[in-house]
Structures are given as C-alpha cells and as structure tokens.
Amino acid sequence: MSPRETVRLTVGQAVVRFLSVQYSERDGVERRLVPGVFGILGHGNVTGLGQALLQNELDPADGEQPLRYYGARNEQNMVHTAVGYARTANRLQTLACTASIGPGSTNMVTGAALATIDRIPVLLLPSDVFATRRPDPVLQQLENEQSLDVSVNDVFRPVSRFFDRVTRPEQLVGSLLGAMRVLTDPAETGAVTVCLPQDVQAEAADWPVELFRRRVWHVARPVPEPAALRRAADVVRSARRPVVVAGGGAVYSEASAALAAFADATGIPVLDTQAGKGALAWDHPCAAGGVGATGNDAANALAAEADVVIGVGTRYTDFTTASRTVFADPDVRFVNLNVKAFDAAKHGAEMVVADAREGLDALRESLAGYRGPADRTRRVRELVDAWSVVTDECYHRDQQPLPAQTEIFGALNELMGDEDILINAAGSMPGDLQALWRARTPVQYHLEYGFSCMGYEIPAALGAKLARPDSEVVALVGDGSYQMAPQEIATIVAEGVKVVVVVLQNHGWSSIGALSESHGSQRFATRYRLRNPETGLLDGAHVPLDLAANLRSYGIEVLEPAGTQEFRAAYRTAAGNAATTAIVVETDLYGPAPPSSAWWDVPVAEVSTLESTRTARAEYVAARDAQRHHL
Structure with missing residues (x-):
C-alpha cells in the first residue's frame, strides 16, 4: 500500500468506515471495539452520518464488516443502552450514538454524565451547527453574543473524558485516534464526545487509505511498581482486622479468580460495593456482602472494626463509606489498588496503581505466609450467618x-x-x-x-x-x-x-418517600395521587x-x-x-425494607415550624458527629 494512496469520502463516510475496522485486545482476545451505532436521525445528521450508515450497510468496503445500525426512540436511552452493552462487555467493547443538533444531541448529556461517572466507555457523535456559519443562526442554534464558536454541545465538555469539535475534515484523523485511545484506556475511559457540524459531515476530502486499515487497540493491564507493592504489603502485614472492599474495577478487569485466591490465601473478609457485587461469589467463606449506606449488618460491622482497608477498584462513593462514617476505627489505614491514580490516592492511602487482577496476584505473592487472625475468621462467619437469617426472612x-x-x-x-x-x-x-x-x-x-x-x-x-x-x-x-x-x-x-x-x-416513590419521612418531611409529594379538590393537595385517589x-x-x-x-x-x-x-x-409502598446499619448524609432543614423536621434535624446533627476525613 502506497502511503500516498487516498480515497475520497465525506466526513460521515470516513467516520463510519474508520469505526468499522477498530478492535480492542486484552489477554490475547480481539473484539470489535464499536460493532454498532444507535441513532435518531434528524436534519443535523440524516444526510451526513445517516447517509454514511446507509451506504455502509448497502455497499460496505471490500472485506469490511458493516456497522449494525439500531434505531432508538430516545437519545438519553440510547446512551444508557451503550453503557449497558459496554459494562456487560467489561469495557472492552462499546456502541456509538448519534443524534441531530439541538435537543437531540443535548438529550444525550445525562447519559454522558452517567458513563463518565461510572467510568464506562461510550462514543457520542452529536451533530452541531454549521461550521461555515453561512445560514447562521440555523434552526435550534444557541446564539452566544460573547463567543460565536459556542454551541449547545459545549455542555458535553464537563461530562466527557474526551471532547472535540471537528470543524474541518483535516481535523478528523486526530480526533478519531484520540477518541479510540480514551475509549480503550481503563484509567481514563468514560464518555467520548466528537461533535460533527452538519455541513462538515457531508463535506468530502481525500483520506489516506492507511486510516482505514484494521487497527487493534491493546487494553493494558498495568502491573504494580515494586516499591509501592512492598509498602502496601507492610501495611497489610501489620493489620489485625483487615478487610477488602471490592469495587467495579475488580469486575471489569475480570479479577474474580485473583480475588478468590487472595481471600483464600489471607483469610481477609471481602466486602463489596454496588459495582463490585459478585466479584467474589456470595457463598465464598470470606464473602461478607455489601458495605456502606445500603450495605448489610455483617459487612458494616467488619468495616467499623477494620484497622486496614484494602480497596480494590473502588472510588469510595459516599454510599460505600456511609458518608465517611462506616470505617470507624480511629487509626484505620487504607491500601488502595486501582488502575486510576486519582482513586488510588483517596483517604490518604498507600497507593498501588495497577490493574486489579495483576495487582491482587502481586499483593498475594508479597504477602506469602501472612494470614489474618483466626478469631477474625470466626467473627466473619458469625456475622455472615446472622445476616443470612435476615436475608431469608426478607425473601x-x-x-x-x-x-x-x-x-x-x-x-x-x-x-x-x-x-x-x-x-x-x-x-x-x-x-x-x-x-x-x-x-x-x-x-x-x-x-x-x-x-x-x-x-x-x-x-x-x-x-x-x-x-x-x-x-x-x-x-x-x-x-x-x-x-x-x-x-x-x-x-x-x-x-x-x-x-x-x-x-x-x-x-409512588418508595425510596424518596422513606427518606422524606425519616428526615422530617412526612413523605411530601412522593405518592402518585390525584389533586384533591377538597384539600387542594395531591392526596386524592391513586x-x-x-x-x-x-x-x-x-x-x-x-x-x-x-x-x-x-x-x-x-x-x-x-x-x-x-x-x-x-x-x-x-407491592407495598411502605416495605418493609431490610434493617439499616449505616448512615447517609442528607441535610435536614436547620430551622422549621414542623416538629417532625426539628426532631429529624437533632438526629442529623448527632449522626454527623461521626463523620471524619481519613488522612
């Protein structure tokens, strides 16, 4: 292939053809990185990306597998679909989403925020206003008097891990390569947004054929730095009441076998977050279940007693830490194993920046000969068995x-x-x-x-x-x-x-209703009721x-x-x-729910004429005293 060989395509056609030949690889297994596109077509993309997707299905390039196009009904929903896909694929594959300009594209912002917060890769291709500004202002265009290059798509910037606006065809190459890099980086991934002005989508250019060769993006498994591993092992060896908190990273890195081997070797109990549940099977002898504000009595008791917390692939949300109250030992220390340094550094931890699977295996080897005290093993079983009785009663x-x-x-x-x-x-x-x-x-x-x-x-x-x-x-x-x-x-x-x-x-809203009631607001506006003409309130029939x-x-x-x-x-x-x-x-709006053993910080009005609110405020202030920074 000559490096000067080119093919003439529109920007939309180039995007589709490029995506159709991108692959991810981890542990020797290759997968199509973006096997499909969800979309809702409007005037901003129907003749650009829409035309390209049609051409791709009817007349794909020689030897290339077409992208599958899926028609969605709601733009936010299609991003959720891509997240569900990517998460199920352990972040090794995802779907692209395209929408028309204006409300079609901004409807994807909530989905983008979800993807970035949850660290899940999705590719968003929102349409944008005319780059040439010839028909300026076009339908659905935001006019900003201070900066004429601002569009509604700028709202994607804070909720995207990568953001770009392609205003010239020449910019597309760098934008696409940058997008793929972030999608396949387990430490940096999230929503990736490439804005495509509607006129640019239809503009043709001569593209190097090399851009459309089959390209494999290797998903890394970073290994721990030896000195960091030694420091972490020293902290764990000093522990009398250690626990592991398994987060989503333990699942996405496919570290279940490594986590089980670590627990088997050390006897350290494993607590899980919402994203990490199932990383260790519930009936493993070291499994204690969910920790935090929505956790169980067993896990929260172990967390409260812990003198060392080993976080594996968790970002320690307020629910996991019960708003920084559940890890109650005054001298508790943290060892955080995470592929992302930002998360590894939380709570003043001894940091191990590494892939969860590789890090767990390395830490287990560094702890050879160490095993938690036998009395802790008995304590774990007593707590877990007691909670199992509660679970059976609830079920x-x-x-x-x-x-x-x-x-x-x-x-x-x-x-x-x-x-x-x-x-x-x-x-x-x-x-x-x-x-x-x-x-x-x-x-x-x-x-x-x-x-x-x-x-x-x-x-x-x-x-x-x-x-x-x-x-x-x-x-x-x-x-x-x-x-x-x-x-x-x-x-x-x-x-x-x-x-x-x-x-x-x-x-009604069961969760918010219970929260409202427990915080002095009497389940106000949390039941689906008709307006009552006698009271003027929403307290009529269903x-x-x-x-x-x-x-x-x-x-x-x-x-x-x-x-x-x-x-x-x-x-x-x-x-x-x-x-x-x-x-x-x-089902019954009023539950009952399983017993709670942890707190969540939801502020209560400081002054009120309602006795229920004043009582809840006093309880809130008392509970808040348990909050602390882990330094």
Whole structure:
C-alpha cells in the first residue's frame, strides 16, 4: 500500500468506515471495539452520518464488516443502552450514538454524565451547527453574543473524558485516534464526545487509505511498581482486622479468580460495593456482602472494626463509606489498588496503581505466609450467618395483602441462573438489593448506582442482551422509573431481542418517600395521587395509570401476578418465552425494607415550624458527629 494512496469520502463516510475496522485486545482476545451505532436521525445528521450508515450497510468496503445500525426512540436511552452493552462487555467493547443538533444531541448529556461517572466507555457523535456559519443562526442554534464558536454541545465538555469539535475534515484523523485511545484506556475511559457540524459531515476530502486499515487497540493491564507493592504489603502485614472492599474495577478487569485466591490465601473478609457485587461469589467463606449506606449488618460491622482497608477498584462513593462514617476505627489505614491514580490516592492511602487482577496476584505473592487472625475468621462467619437469617426472612415474608418488594427480589435471586443478568438503577431497590442479593458471579448483578439514573433499566437491558445474547436479562424497574423511560421497549421489539421486564407498581416513590419521612418531611409529594379538590393537595385517589395496558401497547405479552407465589410462576413463564415479556406486580409502598446499619448524609432543614423536621434535624446533627476525613 502506497502511503500516498487516498480515497475520497465525506466526513460521515470516513467516520463510519474508520469505526468499522477498530478492535480492542486484552489477554490475547480481539473484539470489535464499536460493532454498532444507535441513532435518531434528524436534519443535523440524516444526510451526513445517516447517509454514511446507509451506504455502509448497502455497499460496505471490500472485506469490511458493516456497522449494525439500531434505531432508538430516545437519545438519553440510547446512551444508557451503550453503557449497558459496554459494562456487560467489561469495557472492552462499546456502541456509538448519534443524534441531530439541538435537543437531540443535548438529550444525550445525562447519559454522558452517567458513563463518565461510572467510568464506562461510550462514543457520542452529536451533530452541531454549521461550521461555515453561512445560514447562521440555523434552526435550534444557541446564539452566544460573547463567543460565536459556542454551541449547545459545549455542555458535553464537563461530562466527557474526551471532547472535540471537528470543524474541518483535516481535523478528523486526530480526533478519531484520540477518541479510540480514551475509549480503550481503563484509567481514563468514560464518555467520548466528537461533535460533527452538519455541513462538515457531508463535506468530502481525500483520506489516506492507511486510516482505514484494521487497527487493534491493546487494553493494558498495568502491573504494580515494586516499591509501592512492598509498602502496601507492610501495611497489610501489620493489620489485625483487615478487610477488602471490592469495587467495579475488580469486575471489569475480570479479577474474580485473583480475588478468590487472595481471600483464600489471607483469610481477609471481602466486602463489596454496588459495582463490585459478585466479584467474589456470595457463598465464598470470606464473602461478607455489601458495605456502606445500603450495605448489610455483617459487612458494616467488619468495616467499623477494620484497622486496614484494602480497596480494590473502588472510588469510595459516599454510599460505600456511609458518608465517611462506616470505617470507624480511629487509626484505620487504607491500601488502595486501582488502575486510576486519582482513586488510588483517596483517604490518604498507600497507593498501588495497577490493574486489579495483576495487582491482587502481586499483593498475594508479597504477602506469602501472612494470614489474618483466626478469631477474625470466626467473627466473619458469625456475622455472615446472622445476616443470612435476615436475608431469608426478607425473601420469604409471605406478607399480605401486598408483598414486600424484597419477596420479589428473593424469587428472582432464587430463579435466575448464574449467567443471567439483573439490571436496576434507582429508588429503594438498589438499597435492598445490595444488602440482600446473593450474587453468584460477576455477571449476574448489574446495578447502575454511580449516577443512579431513573430510566436506565430498560435501555440498559437491551444493551446487556446485545452483549450477552445467551443470558436471560431482567430489567427490574419501579413504576416511577418506568414512566420516565419506557420507549426502548419499541426498539427491543423491533430488533427481536428477548428481555424480561419486571415492573413493581407501588403508586409512588418508595425510596424518596422513606427518606422524606425519616428526615422530617412526612413523605411530601412522593405518592402518585390525584389533586384533591377538597384539600387542594395531591392526596386524592391513586392516579389511574394502567401500566399493564401501557406495556401491552408495545405488542408484548404482559403477566399480572397477584402475589409472590404467582410471581414465581409468572417469571418461569416469561423466562421460557421466546419473546420479550413483562411482569407487573403490585407491592407495598411502605416495605418493609431490610434493617439499616449505616448512615447517609442528607441535610435536614436547620430551622422549621414542623416538629417532625426539628426532631429529624437533632438526629442529623448527632449522626454527623461521626463523620471524619481519613488522612
């Protein structure tokens, strides 16, 4: 191939052709990095990227596999779908998302924030205003009197790990290469945004053929620096009550075997975050379950006693640390193993910057001969066994007339397979699930709790199913989240993809209602009620929304079990069906929830005429005294 050989393509065609030949590699396995594009086409991209995607499907370049185009119904949802896909693929693959200018593109901002906060790679291709400014201002253009190069797409800058605007074809090469670098960097990944003005998308240029050769991006497994490893091992050896906190990095790096070997060798109990649940199987002798504000009694007791905390792939959100109260030993020290130095440095830790799998193996070797005290092993088993009794009670309450949602979780936990995927994101469910769910594999538990974005569940289920077509994928969603973003059911049906949608109907916001009540605000505005003409308040009858009828309008089968046993039968039917099936079950808005053993910092009004608020404020001030910096 001559280095001067070129091919004439539009910018849109060049983007599509480039993406179709990008691959990732880790541990010797190569995968298509961006196998598909989700999009909603409008005047900003229909004749640019839209034309390129059509041409790619009908007339792909010789020897090249076309990108699969998926038509979405909502721009935020399609980013959630890409996140669900990428997370299920352990960040080794992702999907691209394209939208028209103006509201189409800015609708993707929430999804971009979620991806970047959760450290999940997604490629966003928002359309932009005319680079030439000939028809300036065009439809949907923001006019900024101080800076004429600003567009609404600048809102992507703070929520993107990489941002660029391609105003000339010549700029595209560097932009695409930079985008791929960030997508495949486990320490830097997140939302990658390349803005494409609508006129530039259709502009042609002569591109070097070399740009469209098959390119493999190698996903690194950084190994620990020896001196850092020695320092970390010295801290762990000094510990009498150590714990491990396994975060999402332990899952994405596929470090489960290394984590189990580390626990087996050292006897150190393993606590997990929302993203890290399943990194160690729940029935491993060292597994203690979820830690923090939504964790269980066993894990939180161990955290409170710990003198050394070994964080593996965690960024220590306020839920994990119970707003910096759960690690209560006054002399507690931290050893953080993380691929990202920013996270490894948190809480004044001894830093080990490395891939989770490689770091765990190296730390285990450095600790050869070390094993935690035998009395700690007994303590772990006593605490875990006691919590297991609580879990069984929550799973099998047989509450009447309406089941607690924990009974539904128990049914799912017992009926779903090891390689099946439960997806959830917001409301009271994540709290109950982290405390109770018995994850047998790192695949099974897919909770989006970095951004806790209502409406994530259904589009993410589509993405997860595309990434793992042999897994049963269950979107577990409350009626509040369902009403925010059901649209991708239409995409699921159009693509012939099979998922199970489980909707818990409780006529309100259970999580916020309980939070409001416990903080002195009396569940104000947290129930779905009609405006009462007598009181003028939203305290009338239930809003007469028929969720089952709404779901049936998408052309899918809907089952409506009356209680827990009926739900179990309905789930077996749904799992056995070849097509998407929804299950709508009414649950008790008031729980009960599993007992809480940790705190979350939610400020209460400092002054109030309400006695409930004044009481809650006094409790808040007392609880806040336990907060501390770990230095």
